[in-house]
Amino acid sequence: MMRKPFAITLDPGSSLANHTGGWRTERPVYVDRLPPCNHACPAGENIQGWLFHAEAGNYEAAWRQLTEDNPLPAVMGRVCYHPCEDACNRAHLDSAVGINSIERFLGDEAIRRGWKFPPPAASSGRRVLIVGAGPSGLSAAYHLARGGHRVSIHEAGPVAGGMMRFGIPKYRLPRDVLDAEVERILSLGVELKLDRKVDNILDTMRQGSFDAAFLAVGAHIAKRAYIPAGASSKILDAVSVLRSMEGEDRPMLGRRVVVYGGGNTAIDVARTAKRLGATEAIIVYRRTRDRMPAHDFEVEEALQEGVMIKWLSTIKQAGDAGLTVEKMRLDGKGFPQPTGEFETLAADSLVLALGQDVDLSLLERVPGLEVADGVVQVGADMMTGYAGIFAGGDMVPAERTVTVAVGHGKKAARHIDAWLRSARYQKSEKHPVAEFDKLNPWYYSDAPKSLRPMLDIVRRQSTFDEVQGGLDETSALYEARRCLSCGNCFECDNCYGVCPDNAVIKLGPGNRFRFNYDYCKGCGLCATECPCGAIAMEPEQI
Template identity: 70%
Template sequence: MNKPFAITLDVGSSLANKTGSWRTERPVYRDLLPPCNHACPAGENIQAWLYEAEEGGEGYERAWRKLMEDNPFPAIMGRVCYHPCETACNRAELDSAVGINSVERFLGDEAITQGWTVTADAAASGKRVLVVGAGPSGLSAAYHLARLGHDVTVRDAEEHSGGMMRYGIPRYRLPREILDAEVSRILSLGVTLELGVKVDDVLGAMHGEGFDAVFLAVGAHIGKRAYVPAGEAARILDAVTVLHSMEGEEQPLLGRRVAVYGGGNTAMDVARTARRLGATDAVVVYRRTRDRMPAHDFEVEEAEEEGVRLKWLSTVKRAEPGLLTIERMELDETGFPQPTGELEELEADALVLALGQESDLALLDDVPGIEVSDGVVQVGRNLMTGHPGIFAGGDMVPAERTVTVAVGHGKKAARYIDAWLRAGVYEPPPKHGLAELEALNTWYYADAPRSLQPTLELARRSSTFEEVVSGLDETTALFEARRCLSCGNCFDCDNCFGVCPDNSVIKLEGRDREAAGRGYAFDYDFCKGCGICAAECPCGAIEMVPETV
């Protein structure tokens, strides 16, 4: 039978007089993975940059720089990301989730206003990388590769950079001056951008021009079509073409009555764009019910506020000039829509199909080893295709098609490409356990209602392309950052130091603090293992573990 530690000591030992010698459990500091970090497709260390932002003042720049370690587009992402981090936020169980996305936007906008820049501190590697596509994934990869010391060239067939951030997201959600500012910052690292250059021969470009690796980031710029019986003069367009044409000199002519067929965010964007172009009636036709609609709730709510109508359980049967025939649907026991035979007519000058997008993969036709399945390129966990040195990410690989996911792919690919160029292997660091709400002592957190972002007055929203949602001011951004619970990670609250009855919690300073990675340590000679510190830690950063001899 194992005896307690103190019983194994000689009575005359000096250790026998120390109160910690009778301990059966000891407290240890731990780091857990915050749920917001875990949910972020871009792999941001959200809690770390919120911690810096909580200080305000100079802390904003430190927060921005911490954020920029993972994501080169904070001002963009603060506008277009669907913030899964907030869905995962533990604070939502107390009052409401921390407005992570709005604080990120504040930091991104502040960086543009203040002219903050980043540098490529790594030594030049002498390696050259070609990035095909100047969208979120390609530009993210270029940013991280440049900071790792590589010579990067980005080529894109369009006249302007940004990919689907420019050609798929309307200006009222993402002002183009914000997009241009964050792209310019990437180019300032020495990245070469070649626009209006279509890459048709990947191997020719790679080997003929001396590139050591290629990252393919071709966006989904081709709208999916569906067969709709139509009269000769019926006007049928696809959503991708409509949104793309908004960046040209001439805006698309949709008419006064516009029907949009589809249920995703792109369908909402097209309907809202049609209203701004002068449509008196914009209606979204969707064959399922609202709860099965892939569009995000806030997109649907904003569309309805702007006068967009939604027609559920409906499908387009035929299109004639100025008129659509609609069939009513009903859901079967599996939730799949079935026709009912009930028809009605809907007046519409144009029908816009918003049924999804595909990537143009013709540039891969003659590349050996690359496998294409269901319209996407198959890649390994390192995002390398079946051809050595050719990597791919973003819309052209199997994944959710969002800007945030694409940015995350760019960062991930850059790290694997860097390792491949240096004849090494990149292994992602192991992740800590997840910080569940049960690990926190929420008694210490006061109620703090979320700060709401102001929106443009409704009368102007449906008639202009001004940005609909405004950012937080400094006061509200600071308040919102301070709502973070710091789940699973010490934030120097001094609670353990204050509640310890044995004064066995030591405050660390200078190099000791730096070495420990936190501001406290335990003096186990005097810690009796009472567990008060663990019980009273607000963020769950202390756990009790069995004592060992």
């Protein structure tokens, strides 16, 4: 018995003996929700994940996280239409995080500093044939090579890149950037055979003793429309115009160039024509701007450069005196209908940008293959009807963008890898999406988006210099820090701070937090005050 002061009968005790956790009717739990940017990314990037590293200025870690899914960040940071930014929750506050510009910064930084991919896993001894060195083929090659498979790419063209080289103009994607990223993939030990058109896929697979094949030949054959033409009228197609830009002889388009079509390719051709010296580059499109398949920012940039667009018009005839254009009107369902009103449009050349078809000749004698609407049908595992032959990119039914193609390459690589091991790739379950109403936006600093510098308009009209500049380090860091980290803990310590019961245990940098359910009373303050919605309240089982 300790000697106690006057009138004291009990030893002092700690309130820790009182486990207040028993009061709880709801318990907080840490959750990871799927950020809307990740959800929207066709290439399946963990955007929030790599921004987390970029926020701390740890660009190499960010780049490594990014390239787990996409080996072409510098390309993607230029040509991707960034559906991530359309989905970004920050748009509810001020404007979306400039994810695309940070991606480009990381890609450029990697090229500048010479960052390399980690060496491939131990060789599996299996051989995979990839047909086509476009974004989809390169992406698949990258993932398969890292998985330890021997990869050989057969490319029909004289140089790798596919539509990234022969479809996207230089002013959007400088070729040294493309070359650097292709080279980095090849340095994983990927074999690239150029000028090697595959005529019969089964023969090629047998000759090279390949265990599986991934087809990514793209869509290179320009679609035609029947336009009656005079003897001297010059009609070209967009694919060949853009492809010839890569060669020595630039296409002769003349001073007045008319482009027929409303997709991104039509815009690319018109802007290219402007740069080649055309005084007038006119796009003829049969519907209205809001119905145009081309992305609005590209339309805007083209208009800034002086490209003109003739809405609600179709070309009926290409005569010696010029083009005959018929005016259209939209019917109740939004389809263009002829009005019978004609006008003449002077033109030195007409470029058709009406879409592209796939050259499927290499698949002619493959049994079990299904082709519909000019594209190869594939299952959810990207495999065609013939076991062991997979396909992706523009030759399968999907939106035709570089990002989708890169995503196909990754997805196909995962299924090919599993198929080679006689297994099935099990996709991990997706977390529920972190909607804006799950966030507590009070905690985020007010910070408007930083804009990328644009080239002077005069130089945009006369040179093929890159139009959009990159962010410098300070702006890229600032932009990365605008990320709200939707649905994923970024260790802001709010839960640890706001708990009146000291029932949140901080586990230290990188290790997040843990609840101490002995004392948590279930008030829910942590969940309400979590900025990013990474805590959920669940009913207690009583």
